[in-house]
Amino acid sequence: MGKTIGWDEKTLKTMLEESEKLFERSGRYYALDKLSLKEEDPFRFERNYASLRGALVSARETALHVAASPIVKEIGELCFALYTPEGDSIVVSTGILVHVHTMSEAVKFMIKEEYEDDPGINPGDIFLNNDPACGNVHTTDVQTLIPIFWEEEIIGWAGGVTHQIDTGGITPGHDLVPAIQRFDDGVYYTCRKIGSNDKIWKDHMISAKRSVRTPMYWELDEKCRLAGDLMIRDAVLEFIKREGIDYYKCFIREAIEEGRIIFQERVKERLIPGKYRAAGFFDLPQKTEAWQPRAKIDKITNLPIEIIIKESGKMSLTFDGASGPGPNPMNADKGAMEGGQWVLLTQILIYADKVNDGAYFAVEKEYPKGSWCNPGDIYLSYQAPWGNLIPAYTGMMKCISYGLFSRGYREEVVSGYPFTGDAIQGGGVYSDGPLMGQRWSLSTFEISGQGFGASAVRDGLNWGYAMWNPESDLGDVETWELFQGGVPYLSRRVKPNLSGHGKYRGGANYEGVGMVANSRDVDFFGAREGLAFHGAGGMHGGYPNATGYRLYAKNTNMKEIIKNRREYPLGDPDPNNGEFENLLKGDITRKPYCSIYPITLENYDLFYYFLSGGPGYGDPLEREIEQIIQDLNDGFYTKDIVKNVYGVIVNYNEVKEKYEIDEKATETRRKELKSARREKSMTFEEYWEKEKSKIIENKLSDPVKLMFSESLKLSKNWAKEFKEFWKLPQNFEMEVK
Amino acid sequence: MVTYDKKTLERLIDGKLSWDEIKPIISGRKDHARFDLILEILQNRVPWEEKIILPLHEHLYIVAKESQRIVKCDCGYEFGDYKENWKTKCRVRVRDTVEQIEELYPKDMGSDPEWIELREYFCPGCFTLLDVEAVPPGYPTIFNFLPDIDIFYEKWLGRKAPDK
Numbered sequence: 097m098g099k100t101i102g103w104d105e106k107t108l109k110t111m112l113e114e115s116e117k118l119f120e121r122s123g124r125y126y127a128l129d130k131l132s133l134k135e136e137d138p139f140r141f142e143r144n145y146a147s148l149r150g151a152l153v154s155a156r157e158t159a160l161h162v163a164a165s166p167i168v169k170e171i172g173e174l175c176f177a178l179y180t181p182e183g184d185s186i187v188v189s190t191g192i193l194v195h196v197h198t199m200s201e202a203v204k205f206m207i208k209e210e211y212e213d214d215p216g217i218n219p220g221d222i223f224l225n226n227d228p229a230c231g232n233v234h235t236t237d238v239q240t241l242i243p244i245f246w247e248e249e250i251i252g253w254a255g256g257v258t259h260q261i262d263t264g265g266i267t268p269g270h271d272l273v274p275a276i277q278r279f280d281d282g283v284y285y286t287c288r289k290i291g292s293n294d295k296i297w298k299d300h301m302i303s304a305k306r307s308v309r310t311p312m313y314w315e316l317d318e319k320c321r322l323a324g325d326l327m328i329r330d331a332v333l334e335f336i337k338r339e340g341i342d343y344y345k346c347f348i349r350e351a352i353e354e355g356r357i358i359f360q361e362r363v364k365e366r367l368i369p370g371k372y373r374a375a376g377f378f379d380l381p382q383k384t385e386a387w388q389p390r391a392k393i394d395k396i397t398n399l400p401i402e403i404i405i406k407e408s409g410k411m412s413l414t415f416d417g418a419s420g421p422g423p424n425p426m427n428a429d430k431g432a433m434e435g436g437q438w439v440l441l442t443q444i445l446i447y448a449d450k451v452n453d454g455a456y457f458a459v460e461k462e463y464p465k466g467s468w469c470n471p472g473d474i475y476l477s478y479q480a481p482w483g484n485l486i487p488a489y490t491g492m493m494k495c496i497s498y499g500l501f502s503r504g505y506r507e508e509v510v511s512g513y514p515f516t517g518d519a520i521q522g523g524g525v526y527s528d529g530p531l532m533g534q535r536w537s538l539s540t541f542e543i544s545g546q547g548f549g550a551s552a553v554r555d556g557l558n559w560g561y562a563m564w565n566p567e568s569d570l571g572d573v574e575t576w577e578l579f580q581g582g583v584p585y586l587s588r589r590v591k592p593n594l595s596g597h598g599k600y601r602g603g604a605n606y607e608g609v610g611m612v613a614n615s616r617d618v619d620f621f622g623a624r625e626g627l628a629f630h631g632a633g634g635m636h637g638g639y640p641n642a643t644g645y646r647l648y649a650k651n652t653n654m655k656e657i658i659k660n661r662r663e664y665p666l667g668d669p670d671p672n673n674g675e676f677e678n679l680l681k682g683d684i685t686r687k688p689y690c691s692i693y694p695i696t697l698e699n700y701d702l703f704y705y706f707l708s709g710g711p712g713y714g715d716p717l718e719r720e721i722e723q724i725i726q727d728l729n730d731g732f733y734t735k736d737i738v739k740n741v742y743g744v745i746v747n748y749n750e751v752k753e754k755y756e757i758d759e760k761a762t763e764t765r766r767k768e769l770k771s772a773r774r775e776k777s778m779t780f781e782e783y784w785e786k787e788k789s790k791i792i793e794n795k796l797s798d799p800v801k802l803m804f805s806e807s808l809k810l811s812k813n814w815a816k817e818f819k820e821f822w823k824l825p826q827n828f829e830m831e832v833k
Numbered sequence: 834m835v836t837y838d839k840k841t842l843e844r845l846i847d848g849k850l851s852w853d854e855i856k857p858i859i860s861g862r863k864d865h866a867r868f869d870l871i872l873e874i875l876q877n878r879v880p881w882e883e884k885i886i887l888p889l890h891e892h893l894y895i896v897a898k899e900s901q902r903i904v905k906c907d908c909g910y911e912f913g914d915y916k917e918n919w920k921t922k923c924r925v926r927v928r929d930t931v932e933q934i935e936e937l938y939p940k941d942m943g944s945d946p947e948w949i950e951l952r953e954y955f956c957p958g959c960f961t962l963l964d965v966e967a968v969p970p971g972y973p974t975i976f977n978f979l980p981d982i983d984i985f986y987e988k989w990l991g992r993k994a995p996d997k
Contacts, residue, residue: 364989365863365865366863368887368981368985369981369988370980370981370985371979371981372978373975373977373978374975375968375972375975377948377949377967377969379945379949396948396969407988407989494977495977498977498978499978501888502887502889502978502980503867504867504868504870504871504872504888505863505867506845506846507845507855507858552891553845553846553850554848554852554855593939593942594942597937599891600848627945627947627948627949629943629944629949629951629967632966632968633951633964633965633966633967633968634965636890636891636892636963636964637961637962637964639937639965639967642939642942642943643942643943643944645941670939671941671942672939686941688941688945715962715963716962717961717962734939737937737938737939740936740937770960773924773926773953773955773962774960776926777924777926777953777955778925778926779925780920780921780924780925783925783927783952786927788971790970795970796969796970797970799947799948800947800948800969800970804969804971818973822971822973
């Protein structure tokens with residue numbers, strides 16, 4: 097072993113072990129019992145924190161101009177963070193904050209694997225990671241980490257992450273539905289050293305560019321991350337020159353401990369101690385879709401969550417009862433789970449003051465071994481854990497909202513969020529024009545703009561939310577169209593009936609139609625929920641938002657339609673009376689589910705997609721009628737749905753081009769709906785008997801039986817509660833084919 | 834210290850605040866008098882006498898009833914011990930056919946009832962829709978929130994619960 101790089105001649109591994117022991121023993125970061133620097137001179141402390149925060153934001157804003165991909169440059173799918181030598185985040189930039197704690201896990205992986213000895217951690221070294229098994233969400237999130245030294249001691253790490261358009265997986269794209277094992281996920285960099293003396297090695301870059309379908313974006317994104325990291329390093333060294341190394345070493349510990357204290361104080365300020373529960377589900381009907389025989393399974397994942405808020409303000413969280421992993425890309429490892437959790441907490445509880453790993457230390461968590469969120473098998477696919485992770489964590493938002501409501505902070509309540517879909521993807525090769533022979537990728541990040549859940553005091557935000565990025569922004573549409581030049585968009589417009597119903601409706605959203613043009617070898621696929629509602633419902637009587645479905649047309653007569661300047665489909669406002677069917681000739685496919693394996697499209701073929709609405713809040717019959725009329729005039733709902741859900745009858749005034757209420761008919765209709773509630777409901781005991789019969793009389797579908805059997809096997813607690821609730825014998829087992 | 838007057842909080846509860854009025858409330862520091870003021874407003878609104886211990890839901894409250902803590906709807910219907918899931922006292926409608934789900938969602942925009950059914954939980958007193966669960970058939974009814982009332986009052990607020 098060579099010379100150590102840790103503090104006081106310790107190894108980094110010793111420093112990490114000591115840090116973990118001190119926290120375990122005291123419950124406080126580095127066992128600090130007071131914030132000495134802050135107490136001595138709070139203005140100096142805050143000024144210094146602000147200077148680092150400013151430096152990180154500046155690094156991000158500067159670095160994104162080095163990148164070329166629209167995902168990074170247009171919508172800012174990148175973030176930077178500064179870590180302690182042990183890998184705990186001190187201060188973060190703005191951006192896709194889901195990755196702040198993921199990179200923390202990558203640093204800890206390198207320390208535990210004794211990188212200090214081999215391959216060595218030296219000033220100027222550059223490390224690259226995209227392996228979900230050691231601190232990442234999925235392979236398309238790529239991290240660059242550099243160590244920061246002061247004299248001969250390591251004093252921290254700067255880390256940056258960007259979301260890549262493509263990492264060379266089994267198909268083009270960023271969330272690969274057909275990936276079922278590690279070898280399908282694309283190129284893996286497991287905390288690999290890729291440079292020294294602040295320079296990325298040439299052999300790495302040659303190899304990396306040949307491993308992905310979008311080499312230019314890869315190269316410039318690597319340079320973007322490194323540029324940001326170097327700016328952070330400069331800022332830290334300036335900090336130390338200004339304040340001294342002893343101050344810095346003490347400062348970084350105190351900043352994290354303050355983050356932990358702030359989190360627990362915030363919990364005590366806004367929530368109620370107790371036990372909170374919610375559920376979520378994700379459907380993956382692959383029995384007919386999958387190419388690989390062992391992936392041909394129809395699966396629905398159980399994503400239960402339980403949160404306990406303790407007297408101390410500490411939060412404990414478990415996914416006990418979760419389904420098992422599977423031959424699909426939706427498996428998650430710790431980095432993804434921590435990242436998802438952290439990014440939500442930064443949005444709903446710790447969105448000010450010290451946003452850092454203090455929050456990580458204030459939350460106890462359990463990711464049950466053998467479940468989808470801790471499979472313990474690195475050879476599974478981890479290419480798109482978002483499929484399970486997004487619905488799993490909407491339960492966390494609901495749980496916290498129950499507490500916020502009881503505490504009186506109704507403006508903070510959110511009934512959940514929808515899936516960030518439709519994640520349409522694919523790509524092709526230009527067959528004509530100036531770019532002939534070059535590849536284009538379909539990787540739209542319009543998914544950044546989903547309808548948000550309704551709150552307890554207002555409707556959800558329209559087309560403006562993504563759980564994984566607090567600053568969600570889909571960027572300039574025109575830029576996306578340039579980048580995805582093989583599929584020009586024919587339309588974008590509001591799609592009705594996406595919002596979850598309620599006294600306050602969920603956010604609305606829009607639909608679009610794309611046409612393949614001037615291309616060959618075009619793959620197309622997409623991923624989102626379709627057979628299962630996202631988030632297990634709205635809140636306090638609100639309904640879930642609408643599910644997705646798949647629609648495309650092959651062998652169309654679009655060439656003739658364009659030539660003759662005839663009407664073509666602009667969307668699918670009424671799936672029962674489709675514009676595709678009414679206006680096109682060709683092979684039109686509708687599927688009630690949405691996650692599909694790639695299909696091949698030809699020029700003039702059309703695909704359709706839409707984004708999610710948000711879940712609703714409260715009883716829909718309590719929604720103000722004026723708001724419902726406004727919804728109709730805005731195109732957010734159609735009159736048949738409004739009649740059935742809200743009990744409002746309208747007529748369309750052709751002169752004013754607006755809907756108007758028929759008050760008498762509305763009064764009658766609302767009475768009918770109220771009566772139906774009495775007539776069509778049953779006592780809980782009757783419901784219980786009827787529902788139980790579905791279990792004991794073998795009336796459940798195969799995917800649901802598979803889901804129950806996995807949860808019953810993986811968790812004794814969940815099995816016990818399940819059997820107790822339905823009064824089933826102790827030896828009950830769910831039979832699965 | 835931030836405070837909001839009762840009139841503002843009443844308008845907040847009623848969903849009458851404009852975005853320009855809500856935005857600073859969301860982004861500003863929280864008013865620590867909020868819990869007591871909201872409790873006072875809600876107590877004045879309910880048509881019954883029992884003391885509210887904790888607002889639980891848009892229409893449900895944990896109240897002190899004789900020596901018990903029970904869940905009560907603003908219509909007056911009593912759901913019993915707050916430690917038991919109030920949903921188990923509800924009237925329930927299960928939408929587990931395509932036809933029933935398509936009353937609320939257009940074709941293909943609702944769940945497949947073989948995978949996920951909708952359960953609507955109504956107050957047996959006023960038939961207000963209190964909760965909607967979208968879960969697989971056979972999934973146990975979810976108990977969403979069991980507060981630890983005495984820890985909240987005694988350790989966090991520094992006083993006894995109203996019924997103590």
